[in-house]
Structures are given as structure tokens and as C-alpha cells.
Amino acid sequence: MNKGLLLVISAPSGAGKGTIIKRLMDDDRSLKLSVSATTRSPRPGEVDGEDYFFLSREEFDDLVKNGEMLEHAEYVGNCYGTPKGPVESWLNDGLNVILEIDVQGGAQVKEIMPECVSIFILPPSMRELENRLRGRSTENDEVVNARLEAARQEVHHAEDYDYVVVNDTVDQAVEEIKTIIAAEKHRFIRVSSIVERVLIDA
């Protein structure tokens, strides 16, 4: 069986990656979203084990020490990481997996799993990014300002990604990402077994 596709999706905070990924998952129930671990506090409505595994710093460090993280990074004062187990077993079962991670984590995954497909989502402008981040009302002013500062650095990393999608409207961004996924499934490296099967049938 072919392994599933590993999709790395990064974007500055507030660019809309959560919104886009939710739509992708609603439209394709076979897509799996990795649930990250974090030391940040839950936002109102966030559920432990669904949105994140909310951990203490000690619990987080233990996972890292025990080699249970695929990647991990510190972002604006909190730690975030991808538990390795579920991602590996989904990929081995041929399922397509999304990692919603920051640019530091994206670089680590590209290094250890170069076959991954990386997509960077850009806001239409930094002004619109600020409007979205403030409009979401999930962080106080200090945290919003720190995230905007981080965003200015993160945007420079768009060049490290395989694809860049501008989230002008959610509909258009979702369609563009679906097109990328469809094309990537047809790369020779992923479908080489089909060629062998055709020859056997001949």
C-alpha cells in the first residue's frame, strides 16, 4: 500500500489556517489532523485532546526527552509539538495527514520527512492579518502585538515552502489547496506501484 500524504500547513497567526483546515476536513472525512501538544492555556471553547493536548512544561519536556515528538518549537513564549505516534500510524495506513505547525516545526519536518508537501498560507496584507487577529478576540493586546511581530518574520519563510496560497477568501484558498493535494497524489514517486500493477496485468 502507498503511504499517505503528509501535508505541512503553516501561516502567521490569524491568517486563517484553522478556518481553512476545518473546511478541508469537513469536505474530506478521510483527512487526519494531528493534534499537537502545547503548554499554552486553552482558549474558551478549546477542548483538551481535540484542539490540543494541554500540558504542563514538565509533561511537555518529558515527551521531548522520551523521543515522542516528531518536531517541537517555542512560539511567542509557549511550547508546541507534534506527537509522533498517531502521525506515523496514519501514514502507514495510507491516510493523508495534516500538520498545522509553525515555520520552525515546518523546517524540522522537511528535514526528516522530505517527501512531505508544505503549504504556506499568506494573508492578503499585514493590515488584514491584524484585523483578523484582533477581530478573533482570543488574545490580549500584548499577545496580539507579539504575534504580529512574529508574523513579520514568519512571512520571510514562505520561500522555504513547496506552495504558497493567499487566503483572500476562504472558498478560493480551500479550492487551491484541494488542487495541490489532488496534483501531489499523482506524483510518480507516490503512484509507482500502479505502473508495476499495469505491467503485471499485461
Ligand code: ADP
Ligand atoms: P489561524 O488559525 O491562522 O490563527 P483563524 O482560522 O483562527 O487563523 O482565523 C483568524 C480570524 O480570521 C478568524 O476570526 C476567522 O474567522 C477569520 N478569517 C479566516 N479566513 C478569513 C478570510 N478569508 N476572510 C476574512 N476573515 C477570515
Ligand code: 5GP
Ligand atoms: P495557536 O496558539 O494560535 O494555536 O498557535 C500558535 C502557533 O503555533 C501557530 O503558528 C501554530 O501553527 C503553531 N503550532 C501549533 N501546533 C504546533 C506544533 O505541534 N508544532 C509547532 N512547531 N507549531 C505548532
